[in-house]
Amino acid sequence: MxxxxxxxxxxxxxxxxxxxxxxxxxxxxSEALLGExxxxxxxxxxxxxxxxxxxxxxxxxxxxxxxxPTRVELRRALVPDHIRIDDPGVREGLQVRRRSYATGRSxxxxxxxxxxxxxxxxxxxxxAATYLMLAWSRSPDFGHHSAFRDQRGVVL
Numbered sequence: 001m002x003x004x005x006x007x008x009x010x011x012x013x014x015x016x017x018x019x020x021x022x023x024x025x026x027x028x029x030s031e032a033l034l035g036e037x038x039x040x041x042x043x044x045x046x047x048x049x050x051x052x053x054x055x056x057x058x059x060x061x062x063x064x065x066x067x068x069p070t071r072v073e074l075r076r077a078l079v080p081d082h083i084r085i086d087d088p089g090v091r092e093g094l095q096v097r098r099r100s101y102a103t104g105r106s107x108x109x110x111x112x113x114x115x116x117x118x119x120x121x122x123x124x125x126x127x128a129a130t131y132l133m134l135a136w137s138r139s140p141d142f143g144h145h146s147a148f149r150d151q152r153g154v155v156l
Contacts, residue, residue, distance in 0.1 A: 020148035048133035
């Protein structure tokens with residue numbers, strides 16, 4: 001059974017998690033984690049990764065898509081705040097494939113290079129265990145607290 005799961009991940013089959021009105025789907029290509037995240041909000045939404053079961057240290061993709069200018073950033077949780085990751089090598093490793101807001105739902109499709117995980121001190125490779133954070137807010141202001149946040153152990 002474990003062999004077939006490994007083969008499925010190598011072939012790029014989608015895995016998914018639905019929590020708090022958010023859907024995150026992911027799979028891998030040869031050099032990146034491909035992610036699709038959506039939430040029923042006009043505010044920000046975020047999906048993050050951490051090697052420990054803690055908000056502190058979580059690195060996440062955060063997006064506000066309902067009004068111009070739209071924003072998509074990589075951020076790190078310091079608790080109680082979070083900061084934008086400004087390292088050019090890390091920023092270049094996040095590639096937005098599609099962003100939209102329609103009928104009250106935000107949708108972001110992205111590609112996050114596996115090497116970005118190495119730069120951030122976490123493993124984003126296929127089969128890696130991680131704590132996946134999903135969060136959203138009613139506000140488009142990145143400084144506003146979440147209305148929903150959950151963190152679950154998953155296998156990438």
